[in-house]
Amino acid sequence: MERAEAGATEVTRSSxxxxxLAGAVLAVLxxxxxxxxxxxxxxxxxxxxxAVLVLSVDLLTGVAGLPTLGQxxxxxxxxxxxxxxxxxxxxxxxxxxxxxxxxxxxxxxxxGWVAVRARGIVFLMLTLAIGESVHQVxxxxxxxxxxxxxxxxxxxxxxxxxxxxxxxxxxxxxxxAIAVFAGVALVVRSPYGRTLRGVRDNEARMRALGYRPxxxxxxxxxxxxxxxxxxGALWVAQARFVSPGDLGFEVAALALLSVVIGGAGxxxxxxxxxxxxxxxxxxxxxxxxxxxxxxxxLVFVAVVFLMPRGLAGAGRGKxxxxxxxxxxxKERPS
Amino acid sequence: xxxxxxxxxxxxxxxxxxxxxxxxxxxxFGMMDVLNLAHGAxxxxxxxxxxxxxxxxASLAAFVLAVLLAAVLGAVLGGVLAGxxxxxxxxxxxxxxxxxxxxxxxxxxxxxxxNDVHSIAAPAPVAGSVVVFGETYPVYRLLLIGFGVVxxxxxxxxxxxxxxxxVIRATVADRGMVSAxxxxxxxxxxxxxxxxxxxxxxGGVLAGxxxxxxxxLDEKVLLLAxxxxxxxxxxxxxxxxxxxxxxxxxxxxxxxxxxxxxxxLIFAAMGLVLLLRPAGLLxxxxxxxx
Numbered sequence: 074m075e076r077a078e079a080g081a082t083e084v085t086r087s088s089x090x091x092x093x094l095a096g097a098v099l100a101v102l103x104x105x106x107x108x109x110x111x112x113x114x115x116x117x118x119x120x121x122x123x124a125v126l127v128l129s130v131d132l133l134t135g136v137a138g139l140p141t142l143g144q145x146x147x148x149x150x151x152x153x154x155x156x157x158x159x160x161x162x163x164x165x166x167x168x169x170x171x172x173x174x175x176x177x178x179x180x181x182x183x184x185g186w187v188a189v190r191a192r193g194i195v196f197l198m199l200t201l202a203i204g205e206s207v208h209q210v211x212x213x214x215x216x217x218x219x220x221x222x223x224x225x226x227x228x229x230x231x232x233x234x235x236x237x238x239x240x241x242x243x244x245x246x247x248x249x250a251i252a253v254f255a256g257v258a259l260v261v262r263s264p265y266g267r268t269l270r271g272v273r274d275n276e277a278r279m280r281a282l283g284y285r286p287x288x289x290x291x292x293x294x295x296x297x298x299x300x301x302x303x304x305g306a307l308w309v310a311q312a313r314f315v316s317p318g319d320l321g322f323e324v325a326a327l328a329l330l331s332v333v334i335g336g337a338g339x340x341x342x343x344x345x346x347x348x349x350x351x352x353x354x355x356x357x358x359x360x361x362x363x364x365x366x367x368x369x370x371l372v373f374v375a376v377v378f379l380m381p382r383g384l385a386g387a388g389r390g391k392x393x394x395x396x397x398x399x400x401x402x403k404e405r406p407s
Numbered sequence: 408x409x410x411x412x413x414x415x416x417x418x419x420x421x422x423x424x425x426x427x428x429x430x431x432x433x434x435x436f437g438m439m440d441v442l443n444l445a446h447g448a449x450x451x452x453x454x455x456x457x458x459x460x461x462x463x464x465a466s467l468a469a470f471v472l473a474v475l476l477a478a479v480l481g482a483v484l485g486g487v488l489a490g491x492x493x494x495x496x497x498x499x500x501x502x503x504x505x506x507x508x509x510x511x512x513x514x515x516x517x518x519x520x521x522n523d524v525h526s527i528a529a530p531a532p533v534a535g536s537v538v539v540f541g542e543t544y545p546v547y548r549l550l551l552i553g554f555g556v557v558x559x560x561x562x563x564x565x566x567x568x569x570x571x572x573x574v575i576r577a578t579v580a581d582r583g584m585v586s587a588x589x590x591x592x593x594x595x596x597x598x599x600x601x602x603x604x605x606x607x608x609x610g611g612v613l614a615g616x617x618x619x620x621x622x623x624l625d626e627k628v629l630l631l632a633x634x635x636x637x638x639x640x641x642x643x644x645x646x647x648x649x650x651x652x653x654x655x656x657x658x659x660x661x662x663x664x665x666x667x668x669x670x671x672l673i674f675a676a677m678g679l680v681l682l683l684r685p686a687g688l689l690x691x692x693x694x695x696x697x
Contacts, residue, residue, distance in 0.1 A: 140499045187681050194442050194498045195641070198633055201444075202677060205630035209670035322626040326506055333503060367514040373507025374491075377500045 102247055106240030116355065118243045118311040121250045124347040125304030126324075127331040128257050128340065129297040134329065135337030136261055137293045138273030142325045143188070143200030146207035147177040147298040149320025151305025153217055156315045159226040166229040166236070166245055170306045177302015178295055180207075185294040189287060192276075204325050212317040222316025229310050239311075246307045253303055258340055260296065269293055323366065327354065330369060334376055336383025345384055412540045414663040415656065420548040420617065422655025423555020427610040428628060429635040429647045430562065431485070431603015437579045437642015439596055441492050442502045445509035447629030448516075449484050449604045453477035453611025454620035455516050458525045461615075470530035470612075477608040484512070485604025489597040509625065517622045527615030547616050554613065559648055566644055575599060579642050607632075631658075634673055638680045640687025649688055 151173030188199040272286040335346030354365045460473040492501040529547035536543040566572040639646025661669035
């Protein structure tokens with residue numbers, strides 16, 4: 074019975090209170106550059122871009138039940154593509170995001186078939202292997218700058234005029250992030266989203282009902298790749314620099330940590346988690362001698378023991394737990 | 408041509424190390440479905456033990472001491488990890504716990520040893536080189552190949568020909584049945600976890616003269632071990648050996664023939680194996696075979 078409740082609680086229902094709350098959050102987010110200085114605004118920009126990556130991890134981990142450590146690879150594919158477009162073709166921000174999105178989609182489609190045949194923890198292992206392979210490629214391939222990465226990308230422009238102030242870049246990133254959030258929310262509430270949750274909770278029954286679980290999983294993997302690619306393009310819109318470190322193990326681990334802190338399956342929880350995690354890594358880290366990962370590692374352990382349902386699940390009595398890794402995923406592909 | 412033969416030797420030495428490292432990962436996965444993401448960090452801890460004790464070419468005794476110390480450290484870390492993962496029945500939670508531990512261990516190591524690249528000299532008696540196929544070749548790497556052969560035989564005898572090995576194989580196949588027979592499977596699991604981690608840490612010391620020690624090496628080693636396990640088949644000793652030898656060759660030959668694309672080759676090898684044999688080359692069919 075718990076499973077049935079899971080689906081109901083995870084879909085965000087639009088009650089008037091929720092709409093007011095969402096409106097208030099949106100207003101605060103839009104007002105940020107007016108109120109805060111340049112440095113906090115760039116920090117917030119990074120958080121928004123990272124939140125888009127975290128959304129893609131949540132789409133796989135929470136909605137489709139496929140825990141992943143490989144999304145940083147598609148994030149990186151989007152980031153590298155956007156920088157290459159910015160360096161060689163155009164500084165148009167829309168073109169860069171579109172290119173990043175397509176790069177993430179293509180990379181996920183090219184590598185995803187290896188991963189989606191597995192489930193649960195084997196899926197986690199395969200995505201980690203894919204992600205780390207892509208990281209190694211970025212680290213050694215001289216065409217994309219090797220371990221130095223790619224620098225010197227010109228500022229992005231919108232409708233022909235360059236966005237120089239950090240506030241304008243922030244608004245652009247915020248607009249795209251909201252669009253992506255809305256898109257993911259639509260997918261999650263659509264019949265396809267229900268199919269995904271059905272496959273997550275009871276694959277055998279879904280197959281008996283005539284659905285094709287493998288195809289549904291491949292679809293969501295490609296979709297998540299595209300979302301992560303767009304996140305990568307947003308990341309470099311602010312940083313104007315990309316290096317292999319942007320798609321390393323740590324980024325993938327932090328993205329998964331954000332989802333776990335926020336509560337897998339909820340959409341707003343992981344976004345909040347993303348903000349918290351980046352705050353610890355980039356801001357708190359400096360005040361404790363650059364050893365943010367130490368804190369984050371301890372947070373990881375603490376979250377598993379103390380908050381099994383994350384921020385979004387706190388304050389709710391019964392509900393789904395993460396970690397539905399019931400199968401060892403050794404089954405043959407369907 | 409002799410250059411390629413030297414590459415093959417390099418690949419065999421790398422394969423020996425990979426077998427030592429991947430074995431624990433594979434068995435723990437096969438027995439408990441626990442993906443130990445801290446395996447690379449345990450390896451790195453072993454490598455830094457070597458840095459602390461034998462960094463600038465110490466005696467053979469110091470090297471042996473480093474190996475023993477790393478084994479103890481690895482076993483302790485493995486025991487802690489096994490204890491932690493047994494507190495929760497959810498596989499994703501278990502993987503997240505080991506991920507947290509790996510971040511903590513890697514960061515603690517960089518606090519103590521800094522972010523510099525450390526190189527480790529081979530122990531004095533075997534630091535020289537001999538002429539193989541008309542080219543000079545380090546003696547130490549030949550010894551590594553020997554170590555791999557000895558380890559493979561020892562593991563074969565232990566897993567396939569001993570009572571303890573039959574208990575381990577039975578626990579992989581059907582944990583419930585083994586505990587119904589009155590055997591404490593919890594102790595078997597912790598033991599295998601600790602032994603696997605100890606082997607990874609020893610691998611860190613032995614690989615020191617080849618790979619050195621630096622932050623980030625844990626991820627690279629974890630990736631290689633994962634690929635070895637995926638290619639070989641989860642929970643399979645024979646598979647781990649075959650996968651390690653294959654990946655060792657792909658790495659060494661790739662680095663000498665196509666240096667630009669060496670990292671593509673690892674993924675291509677994994678993709679090819681998964682395309683043709685989704686369960687790996689030598690999967691454990693219900694039971695581990697050595």
